[in-house]
Amino acid sequence: xxxxLNSVILLTxxxxxxxxxxxxxxxxxxxxxxxLIAQVEELLPGANCxxxxxxxxxxxxxxxxxxxxxxxxxxxxxxxxxxxxxSEALGKEVAEKDPTVAVVRxxxxxxxRPKTSEYQGPRSCAISAxxxxxxxxCQYGCLGDGDCVAACSFDAMYMDExxxxxxxxxDKCTSCGMCVTACPRDIIEMRPKNxxxxxxxxxxxxxxxxxxxxxxxxxxxxxxxxxxxxxxxDAITIENNLAYIDPExxxxxxxxxxxxxxxxxxxxxxxxxxxxxxPAPDTAGSxxxxxxxxx
Amino acid sequence: xxxxxxxxxIHPPENKLTSGQPIRRMGIPKTVYVPIAQHIGIPAxxxxxxxxxxxxxxxxxxxxGYVSSNIHAPVAGTVTKLDMIVDTSxxxxxxxxxxxxxxxxxxxxxxxxxxxxxxxxSPEEILQRISxxxxxxxxxxxxxxxxxxxIKKDQHLDCLIVNGVECEPYLTADHRLMLExxxxxxxxxxxxxxxxGVGRAIIGIENNKRDAIERFRxxxxxxxxxxxxxxxxxxxxxxxxxxxxxxxxxxxxxxxxPLDVGVVVHNxxxxxxxxxxxxxxxxxxxxxxxxxxxxxxxxxxxxxxxxTPIADLLEAVGGVPEATRKIVSGGPMMGKALKSTDVxxxxxxxxxxxxxxxxxxxxxxxxxIRCGECVSVCPMGxxxxxxxxxxxxxxxxxxxxxxxxTCIECGSCSYVCPSHRPLLDYIRFGKSVVKGLTPKTx
Numbered sequence: 001x002x003x004x005l006n007s008v009i010l011l012t013x014x015x016x017x018x019x020x021x022x023x024x025x026x027x028x029x030x031x032x033x034x035x036l037i038a039q040v041e042e043l044l045p046g047a048n049c050x051x052x053x054x055x056x057x058x059x060x061x062x063x064x065x066x067x068x069x070x071x072x073x074x075x076x077x078x079x080x081x082x083x084x085x086x087s088e089a090l091g092k093e094v095a096e097k098d099p100t101v102a103v104v105r106x107x108x109x110x111x112x113r114p115k116t117s118e119y120q121g122p123r124s125c126a127i128s129a130x131x132x133x134x135x136x137x138c139q140y141g142c143l144g145d146g147d148c149v150a151a152c153s154f155d156a157m158y159m160d161e162x163x164x165x166x167x168x169x170x171d172k173c174t175s176c177g178m179c180v181t182a183c184p185r186d187i188i189e190m191r192p193k194n195x196x197x198x199x200x201x202x203x204x205x206x207x208x209x210x211x212x213x214x215x216x217x218x219x220x221x222x223x224x225x226x227x228x229x230x231x232x233x234d235a236i237t238i239e240n241n242l243a244y245i246d247p248e249x250x251x252x253x254x255x256x257x258x259x260x261x262x263x264x265x266x267x268x269x270x271x272x273x274x275x276x277x278x279p280a281p282d283t284a285g286s287x288x289x290x291x292x293x294x295x
Numbered sequence: 296x297x298x299x300x301x302x303x304x305i306h307p308p309e310n311k312l313t314s315g316q317p318i319r320r321m322g323i324p325k326t327v328y329v330p331i332a333q334h335i336g337i338p339a340x341x342x343x344x345x346x347x348x349x350x351x352x353x354x355x356x357x358x359x360g361y362v363s364s365n366i367h368a369p370v371a372g373t374v375t376k377l378d379m380i381v382d383t384s385x386x387x388x389x390x391x392x393x394x395x396x397x398x399x400x401x402x403x404x405x406x407x408x409x410x411x412x413x414x415x416x417s418p419e420e421i422l423q424r425i426s427x428x429x430x431x432x433x434x435x436x437x438x439x440x441x442x443x444x445x446i447k448k449d450q451h452l453d454c455l456i457v458n459g460v461e462c463e464p465y466l467t468a469d470h471r472l473m474l475e476x477x478x479x480x481x482x483x484x485x486x487x488x489x490x491x492g493v494g495r496a497i498i499g500i501e502n503n504k505r506d507a508i509e510r511f512r513x514x515x516x517x518x519x520x521x522x523x524x525x526x527x528x529x530x531x532x533x534x535x536x537x538x539x540x541x542x543x544x545x546x547x548x549x550x551x552x553p554l555d556v557g558v559v560v561h562n563x564x565x566x567x568x569x570x571x572x573x574x575x576x577x578x579x580x581x582x583x584x585x586x587x588x589x590x591x592x593x594x595x596x597x598x599x600x601x602x603t604p605i606a607d608l609l610e611a612v613g614g615v616p617e618a619t620r621k622i623v624s625g626g627p628m629m630g631k632a633l634k635s636t637d638v639x640x641x642x643x644x645x646x647x648x649x650x651x652x653x654x655x656x657x658x659x660x661x662x663x664i665r666c667g668e669c670v671s672v673c674p675m676g677x678x679x680x681x682x683x684x685x686x687x688x689x690x691x692x693x694x695x696x697x698x699x700x701t702c703i704e705c706g707s708c709s710y711v712c713p714s715h716r717p718l719l720d721y722i723r724f725g726k727s728v729v730k731g732l733t734p735k736t737x
Contacts, residue, residue, distance in 0.1 A: 116634070116635075117634050120656065120657045121657070121717055121720050122660075122717045122720050122721060124724075126724060127720050127721070127723075127724045130723065130724055130727060131385060131631070131720075132384070132385020132386065132631075132632075132634055133381070133385050133386045133387070133634065139386055139387055208379075208387075
């Protein structure tokens, strides 16, 4: 009987002592944390994708709560909606941004861009880019080893086996920008998503002179400036033999698409043009519609 | 017992097919393509324009900074364009295209002069000339020579090491140069000893070049302070740190230079270039290139002007054979496969290696079996398997703590790996991330 009583007393005492120690320690070393941080973190998407520039949602929440001016902070995944909630919770002004989506600015499939050498080594764009310009003669285009696909934490990209190029599933893309950082060639760009995901952009980055670019890849931009003439809004510029359509000025009129002699301007998700031959039907909502000549 | 470095190292088949072939003089090419980034450091700045006439040895691109080097016209002719040409890096780089003027007598002149052994210039003048005349390390790393020779006041220097190791299989450029220009190299060593004010020099040569060792021993004057050391045949003995360790037993500190232990190391090719510059006023415009491979009709060594397209050299050895799978610039261990034969010879091109299927293909990589072979052969005492895994998993700071930056990229680990793992590919990538040159994703 005694032994039971002894152990009960001993354990109770131990418990009380331990409780006291814990109490003292928790009071003495208490770290005050703004309860807003947890609240804001609740609002954020919780993807921890680092698209905002912070390592994760928690640290982004700390940043949002901690900084006076948060107009230059933005969660690309949550978009304007989440930022509005944050603004309400914190009572601070937030920036409003148009939703963007990743586009792959290279159309150099195996068919149009012949291979001129063979690479044996680890299949990673970053590693092969360190060694040389790639298996084709275009040193600006996609290397096709899928670093962007590996970097995407939202399953929004896959490698198209037929073309050897990455494809963005626009509905899943959160525009976190991880693929943009992963690509050693800067091929992926964030462009405005617009309503119905309409986009017009130059699907090429080759800065070489027309002849050389065309030799390496038949759908390369040759810098002929025909698109500049066709553009009513002066949205197109040519630098280093390469056209670029500025999304800020582009009104998506599509006039540049048919004039491009190498079909290097891509339009996506537009309704078929009224021509004799109908373009391929839009199936998945993200299929790249090859530009059709109006002639 | 011959000297060597204690840690790691391998002995791949030597395949020195061309060690008996005298250095042939390539004709002057019709057009030369001179890249402006032929050395480690800042690329040179072009100072000629299209349609300019250039004389032989004229500066056409001026050193772009301290760690940079002048580039001289290797032929007399006309600048036809400033163009982008694929170089050994595998990318198109800025380069000066010069069409040779066939009538210019300077192009016909064969740059062979009688030995001039009297040193007339002062140490300062010698160092200035090395810097002006575009001399870079010709062993392969192309580090501007004047930077290595710049000794700060608080640095103590007691020995000049001359690197005649040529541990890369297949290559014989340095070997032939040592045989054919023995006296010139000895004068070059004396020039450097005079310029640096050191009384001691050691020529390190691997024991598979007995004839070169003997020739140096015959010709080397007694009491000159120049010593000839035969070394055990082991790759990568030609690495600076390995060579210093082998010859003097001094350990170059990690992230340090041989100068930290009182040594300056120069390749025999560089020494010969310095001799030419100092004694004959000749800038660095040509170098010895070994063109070799088991399938070639007549593998040989050449004096080739900088800017000669590699295709010309391949033609001179009977063309590219049918069975070719890879053309490598440099040796089989550290060389780089070329993308095109239009790539020009640069200051760093020590050899062109043409390899067939049996040697070219890399095995299918399998899992690491933890055999530890890579660890035992690493001359820097690293753990290549660990560095590769850390890089693969993106743990760059850990890799940095494991001294990934001390890797000399000799490729011994990839060579011995029984699972054919691409160790060096990953380590090289990891290094570039740790140095901050590449974004952190793989």
